[in-house]
Amino acid sequence: MENSSLSSLTTELRNEKSKRIHQAETIDILTIINEEDKTVAEAVEAVLPDVKTAVDFAVESLKKGGRIIYIGAGTSGRLGVLDAAECPPTFSISPDTVRGMIAGGEKALFEAVEGAEDHEDFGMRDLQSIQLSKNDTVIGIAASGRTPYVHGGLKYARQTGAKTISLTCNKDSAISKAADHSIEVVVGPEVVAGSTRMKAATAHKMILNMISTTAMIRMGKVYENLMVDVHVSNDKLKERAIRIIETVTGADKKTAEAALDKAGNQVKIAIIMLKTKTDADTAQHLLKQSEGNIAKALTIHGESS
Structure with a gap:
């Protein structure tokens, strides 16, 4: 994988609007964050055609009995696990139908697992552990677009014949080159430089919700706008x-x-x-x-x- 410098990434740049945020009053800090958050939906709107391709891949996989699999590290991995975990009760599907894989495993959901994201082989290994097949769609999530764990997972997924999508917040990223199709939602510099748990994560949360929800609508799990496949568990x-x-x-x-x-x-x-x-x-x-x-x-x- 190409070793692009972090300093050159859009997600790592300093935001001119928040350079004096350390001196701002609480309401002014909140206003700055809110104003930046307002730009996220517009960035997502700009990539809707790419999101459509991801949905088409996902629906094709589901119709073949395949799965939607998210793979990521840190915040990106947690967002994938979250979206996957919410699908079974909402759409009455098997927990295996939409899967979330995170570098470092379950422990990484609650705390950082140092070095877990730095090895391409770990991404491949985790996908092998769930018997990835050509009927699956793998969506690799990395705000930076350069996470080795995700890059390795996407490369392995393509080798198996699975459909692959990259989801990142930087243009021309390494993981985009490793996938069949890319979603590059450029939200610009974060309020706190490099803190991609903010705008980047919000954009990715929105897009993952769109992919899973739209795929399930296409599969007949929504009638009118109602959750007719809700799992009656309580x-x-x-x-x-x-x-x-x-x-x-x-x-x-x-x-x-x-x-x-x-x-x-x-x-x-x-x-x-x-x-x-x-x-x-x-x-x-x-x-x-x-x-x-x-x-x-x-x-x-x-x-x-």
Whole structure:
């Protein structure tokens, strides 16, 4: 990997607007941070076509039974693990479907693991440990764009035939050259120079949310704008599930709850049952025919979606 100087990276430059921040009052510090944060969404908007490519790769992988795998170090790794961890309860998927890999392993989620990110072989090894396949999509995250752990992981992923995306905050980065496609979201110098846990991390959090959420919408796990594949694992989520069924079908709470029970706590099946006036088995069959898509299931049955 090319050894680009840190001092030449956009993420390492000093921000002219915050050079006297050490002398500012609390409200003025907060204002400076807030003003800089406002620019992040615009930077993300500029790379939406690249994010679309990542989503297309991810959907293709999911349809083949593959996975979305995030790999990163430090803050970047933690963001990937966070997004992956939130997908199972939101979309009722296996924890293996969206995976987050972080240099240094679980310990690195809570404290820095010195040197863990400095070895390309570690990135390769971690992907080997989860039996990476050509059906997977690997998204390497590094604000600097030069982290050896991520670079090594992306190189190995391409060798296996997996689709690869790099996500960074610097132009023409090393990891961009190692991936099939790159997302280079340039947010500019941080309020505290080099502290990429700020704007860079915010941009990456937004983009990871976009990739996973949009991929799941494309896979039929959202109907209208509702989480119809929510995993009913506690009382709060059951109440949410009942409200979703009520909203989509117009049923009262008692009817919605009864349908949810008959559907084995599967919101999609309950919705199809009520909208098609069929039983759970028929609804299950319609859902299977439509590859999990409610709108398609209703069309198959001749109902309006």
